[in-house]
Amino acid sequence: MSSDPDLRARLQRLARDVDPDVEERLERTRVAARRGDRRSQLGLLLQTAAVAAVVLVVVVQIAGRPSGPASNEPPQLHGSWTATIASTDPSATGAGLVGPWTLGFPTTGVLDVDPPAGFSAPHTGYSFRQTGDAFRTDLLGESVCSGIPPGTYRLQLTGDELRFVLIDDVCRARALLLTSTPWMPVR
Numbered sequence: 001m002s003s004d005p006d007l008r009a010r011l012q013r014l015a016r017d018v019d020p021d022v023e024e025r026l027e028r029t030r031v032a033a034r035r036g037d038r039r040s041q042l043g044l045l046l047q048t049a050a051v052a053a054v055v056l057v058v059v060v061q062i063a064g065r066p067s068g069p070a071s072n073e074p075p076q077l078h079g080s081w082t083a084t085i086a087s088t089d090p091s092a093t094g095a096g097l098v099g100p101w102t103l104g105f106p107t108t109g110v111l112d113v114d115p116p117a118g119f120s121a122p123h124t125g126y127s128f129r130q131t132g133d134a135f136r137t138d139l140l141g142e143s144v145c146s147g148i149p150p151g152t153y154r155l156q157l158t159g160d161e162l163r164f165v166l167i168d169d170v171c172r173a174r175a176l177l178l179t180s181t182p183w184m185p186v187r
Contacts, residue, residue, distance in 0.1 A: 075157035077105035077130055080112065081183040089180070095144045095173040096120060102186060103139075105130075111139060130155070135164065139178070145171035153178060160185055 080102050087098040099116025105128065106112060113123040121143030127150075128137040138150040145151075151169025155162065162185075164178035 075133065075155050075162065077128075077135070077155070077162075078107075080104040080186040081162050082186050083181045083183045085116075085177060085180060089176060092173075092176055092180070095176075097173060097177050101177065103183070111137065113139070134167070137174075137178075140171065140174045144173040148174075151175060151178075 081104075082100060082102045084100045085092050085097045087093050092098050096116075096119040099118055101116065102112075102114040104112030104114075109127055109129060111126045111128050113126060115123045121140070126137060126139045126141060128135065128139070130136075133155045135153045135155050136150050137153075139145070141148065141150070148171045151171055151174050152167040153164040153169070154167055156165055157163075161182040163182050166175050166179050169175045
């Protein structure tokens, strides 16, 4: 049994050498936990900032959009639209274009035209054709645009405003009538 006391003595020496400083280890663990908490908080802060930035970009994009349809589809002309041509252009006055105009776009492809009282020329039988956002018409072809080929325009619909953007038309009166002011739907 002599080995028992020797073994016991050796184990006690080893135990003293291995004896951990529990307080020191506890403090190191607490410091590491605080660092981890700071990292977690920093990570959460960065994630929150990233989400806020994305939301801001989306809000700015939505706010910058026109209030019209959210579709990329070209506007489809239907119903009646009205515009009042001002007398600021001598060409408008000379052609009798000044005043309120109403254009109807039936499925027949023939415009319904209601000109102002001062317009005495023919105002029926004018054709139109829409292909995508392109609009082609011979409006006023029996009067101030007689002998001139039909004009081509691009349609822009923003909210309740319809605009005709000139692509190709040598008839100044027709271009003035369609492009000088936005057209609003008749309700």
